[in-house]
Amino acid sequence: MRKKTRRQFLIETGCCAGALVLQPMMGKAQNTTPPDMVVCKWKGDPIPEEPTREIAEKLMKKAIEAIGGLEKFVKKGDVVWIKPNMAWDRTPEQAANTNPDLLRTLIELCFNAGAKTVKVGDNTVNDATKSYVTSGISAVVKETGAELVYIDRSRFKEMGINGERVKKIPLYPEIIESDIVISVPVAKHHSATTVTLAMKNYMGVIENRRMFHQDLPTCIKDLTAYMKPKISILDAIRVLTANGPQGGNLGDVKRLNTVAISTDIVALDAFGSEILNYNPNQIGTVKKAFEAGLGQIDYKNKLKYQEIVV
């Protein structure tokens, strides 16, 4: 990565700040580049029991709009693979799986952007037939007309990804052949990697992942480098703060009413670590990915960052 001089940095920051200030005055006609990362928060203190449908929908729409629309990433006729967390036989309230309301809006936005097919699927831990239903995602996918894919263990194909630790791994061809893969994790605590976010979510496209745990940060970095994510979305409407990654206890769930989108997956994970009250510089996966040049930890300064309150 090219290092920035102080002058350059100041100019850029000034420009950004200026643009942010001036944007409302200039209106839409102004040709400004959209931000790299958007964090969208719901106004007021979150109420834990409040239904998530309206909140998720509005946050998602605003965030996508702010980042420049999904059309930037999803081309007409594309096959989109949405990769949420849906590996566990847990309800949406337990925050071990991605919020189904958020997915509903995302699928709709994908179709609006011109996607031919939207596929939703995960290599689940609990049997897919059960966890897809318990997570509430199966119902949402059917409602929107997207395709729910049950990962077939017999169809994994060994592919070379030439990472530092991982050279060859069985990947799911249907995912790799999709035009775009959108990682939509829920922010949660994880015993092995402290937190599990967008990068760790890619563990759901591979087989033989159990041995990864002997050096998770490097393996996840290798996988992320191979997947080359264009856009990732973090669900922080409900977050799991302890007993992750599958939780189960409602006492460990915190309501944050936040959605973050970034073109930089490392930055997104850094943000996710912060909202779970961890220092991103101490999270193995984030640090490793940053060192490998996959993205920025210091998203506030190194990226074009925007925060919206809806």
Next chain:
Amino acid sequence: MKFKKPRSWTQWIRRFCQLLFFALFIILAWNLHFLDDENATGIYKIFFHLDPLIFLLTFLSTWAIAGLSLLCIITVIITLLLGRVFCGWFCPFGTLHNFFSWIAQLGKKKKEYQNRTSAHRVKYFILFAMLGMSLFGGHWFGIFDPFSFFYRSLATGVFPAFHVAVEESSTAIYKEDPKILGFPVAKISEPIYKQFRTHVFRMSQKTFYTEGTIITFTLLFVIGLNFVRPRFWCRYICPLGGLLGLISQKPLLRLYNDESTCSNCRQCSKECPAGAQPDQRGNWLPTECFVCWNCVTSCRSDSITFQFQILGGKKIPTGKLDYPRRTVLTAMATGTVGLLGFRIAPQSKGGQPFPATLIRPPGSRNEREFLQRCIQCGACMRVCPTNAIQPAGIEGGWEALWTPKIVPKIGYCLYGCNMCGQVCPTQAIQPLKLLDKQKTKIGLATFDKGRCIPYSYGRECLVCEEHCPLSPKAIYLVERDVTLRDGSVVKIKQPEVDPDLCIGCGFCEWSCVFQDTAAIRVTTANESRNSKNQPILVFENTYSTGTGTDSGIPY
């Protein structure tokens, strides 16, 4: 000269009825789904409830009435009135044999080997042996009961084989990508396969059963016997047929062979699948007859009719049951000795756990009572969403052959599921509420620290901790110094089990990175159902979620 009677509509009604019940049985077995509402599972047990053999023998061995099993009175009443119509018209297993008997006789000249032989006694022998066993508090009739037999074969043999056939063939097409006239076959096979996976198959992954092969072979063997004699199983082996035969000694509906018109051609006897002697006037055997109407249809001179024996009307004589009282005693004595044979095995040492791997599904009663109820039907194996419940071999003794056990390396007990208890027709596995099931211990996990990676190889692993479904988790981590080969000391998180919390679900063992022998293994220790298997003194610690159940089911 081929003779065909035009008036065979009764035959078609019977065939339709048979097909209907056969289809119903298959559909109910296929559709048994772990996503169903736990209160809506009653319909799946209906065939078992209609089986008087299951009722009688489990009642005798336990002196308790399970669920709606009194529904079998319907079958008893029908049999008292009409004879063994159950076998000829309703029994799905009988239909299967009927079909294969037909196949076996296709293109062959009908032989007259259809009359009563001493082999007919075998089914009564099995029945009375099981009865004797039940009186002394044990039974093995689940091996022979037609519904159990068929259901078990479907659940652990036929259905999984079907899944394998579809998946393997389409995968082969997908991988080889053959082309017919330049057109890739996979283009057709893939969408079909996808339909199967999303709409037909109950689980998205294949299921496997430890004893599935042998269970399937017994089914194939029994089907093959139809080539020896038509409906071999029904006429010689089936203990339910024996029981219904006993009840139908003096049925209301009787076969009447008119002496004045009968030409003694014995065609009816050739057509009879049961060996019920319709040709021998006054000696027709109501205990063997399936009331299938073959004889009536085949009779060239219309001499055979079924008539109701009206009270005070003309008496229609019948043949008698050929099973002397002395033989009854012999059979019952054999059964009792057989039970003793079961009980001298070390596995039935009073309440003591043996072997450690015989993990019963959550809600199972204590071993003795469990075996008194379990009819080896395989409904729990069919419904289990993780393929965890497997038919046991003889590790639990011959008495426990094909009873359910959990093999964690194949599948684990899903924390959010309690379906096995809901579908059990005899409540060998009690229908626990989900919250109670989540507190029910079926075993205890133990680390094999010589194999566990953080202990023996100085690396992080923690897959088991990640999978532990409890909250707080029963597996916790302790950071310790580990010296590596080069002498450097690193801090490694090492997992430990909290014995107060662990419920033995086996998710950890299933998830362990070692696929051959897991480094964390579950044994039956601590299982709630066995008070003699409690090595761990319960400490009320800060993590305990409390004990006791809400269903009022005591442990």
